Amino acid sequence: MNLIKATSRLVILTIAFSSAARADAVSKQNFEAKIGYCQDCHGPSGQGYRGFYPIPRLAGQQTEYLENQLRAFVEHRRTNNIMFNVAHNLSPTMIRALATNFRHFNPRPLGGAPKNLVAAGKKIFEDGVPSANIVACAACHGPDATGKDEFPRLAGQIYPYVVKTLSNWGKERGQIPGKPDTSAVMQPVVHSLTKSQIEAVAAYVSYLR
Amino acid sequence: MKLTRSRRAILVIGFAAVFPWAGHAESLAIRNCTWCHGVSAHGYSPAPGLAGQRREYIQNQLKNFSEHTRDNPFSRLYMWGATANLSPATAHGLAFYFSTLSPQAANDGNRELEAEGRSIYQLGMPDSNTAACVVCHGPNAEGVGEIPRLGGLAYTYLKRRLEQWGEGYHAAARPPMPRIASKLSANQIEALASYLSFVK
Incomplete structure (x- = not known):
């Protein structure tokens, strides 16, 4: 009697597990190997890294933003050969899992930006540049620069990455004219920002925690 | 990116002002490196080329040797001793000097x-x-x-x-x-x- 009960339980459990495994195609082993791959460049706690090219901070980043960017690399909406190569063979389930992973990391910002620019950057971030019709960054990215959904967190983002990104916006983002994405929102802003304003804002957000 | 001739000249002059011995290939500190790393610092197996290497990297490695964190056999054998009495100022000077030299490809792979x-x-x-x-x-x-x-x-x-x-x-x-x-x-x-x- 007990043997029959135990056997039927085992059968039920086996069915339950195998269907769960099918629904979630990402195995723990594959997921951890892929996370390690992210961490090799973006840092063990996703804090970013200053390589020859600046490698952005992922820690605390919005899940929707990361998902959208990983797709943008694959769809060539965002130009980046390295990240295209990294992302092109990821399943949608894996993309979702990776994008969620860094949400709750909270390392100290890497620092290193020119401190004398922070005050000017804070003003632009909070008030915009009325004379040039530039909206306050805080309007979309939030008063703490933590972002929301597809609007990225900027707090703690490494300085050279923000400078590079704002300087190259139109060459890197929204590269498929017939398929506009959230990046279009930034286009008029980056068009109006001067080099020194970009550096100031980048310095300010890089120290936010 | 190669340094222009004039920029290199300025660097070398500035360097020579701080480290008067640097202008002479005979300077003892440089000579102690080039015994193994080659007279033009292009490397001499197993000692790697230093010419054109990044200044911060060289300085950091010299520190790693002297603190014994870079601990492979050849480092233990040669570089631990070589850096044992190196002052930070000399390490900085050497790193600066070698970083300004032109690198040359070894061309010895398959x-x-x-x-x-x-x-x-x-x-x-x-x-x-x-x-x-x-x-x-x-x-x-x-x-x-x-x-x-x-x-x-x-x-x-x-x-x-x-x-x-x-x-x-x-x-x-x-x-x-x-x-x-x-x-x-x-x-x-x-x-x-x-x-x-x-x-x-």
Whole structure:
């Protein structure tokens, strides 16, 4: 009697597990190997890294933003050969899992930006540049620069990455004219920002925690 | 990126003002390096080329040798002793001096593996979760700051260094190199070392 009960339980459990495994195609082993791959460049706690090219901070980043960017690399909406190569063979389930992973990391910002620019950057971030019709960054990215959904967190983002990104916006983002994405929102802003304003804002957000 | 002649002249003059011995190839501190690293600092197996290496990297490695965190056999044998009595000022001066010299490619790898090495270097291997070297070391393997120039270093040096990361040497160095290099197979290491030995 007990043997029959135990056997039927085992059968039920086996069915339950195998269907769960099918629904979630990402195995723990594959997921951890892929996370390690992210961490090799973006840092063990996703804090970013200053390589020859600046490698952005992922820690605390919005899940929707990361998902959208990983797709943008694959769809060539965002130009980046390295990240295209990294992302092109990821399943949608894996993309979702990776994008969620860094949400709750909270390392100290890497620092290193020119401190004398922070005050000017804070003003632009909070008030915009009325004379040039530039909206306050805080309007979309939030008063703490933590972002929301597809609007990225900027707090703690490494300085050279923000400078590079704002300087190259139109060459890197929204590269498929017939398929506009959230990046279009930034286009008029980056068009109006001067080099020194970009550096100031980048310095300010890089120290936010 | 090569320094223009005038910029290099300014650097050397500025350097000579701070380190009066630097202008002379006979200066003792430089001579002690070039015995092994070659009179033009282009390397002499197993001592790697230093010419054109990043100043911050050289300085950082000298510190690692003197603190015994860079601990592979040749480092123990030669560099621990060489750096035992090196003052920070002299280390800075030497790093500065060698960083201003023109590098020269060793060209001693296996030509047949060059293409595979280039592919690993420039694109990485997403299927085995291996990062692309280019992201940190630069498109011409020129390095930046504390990240070393790899282009033109000798095949045997590059090969041993990549093997040693995976063997646990220099474990106190900050990630990512121990992790990344330990994912490389013996063939992939040979391909990378071959490719890099030809990079100018």
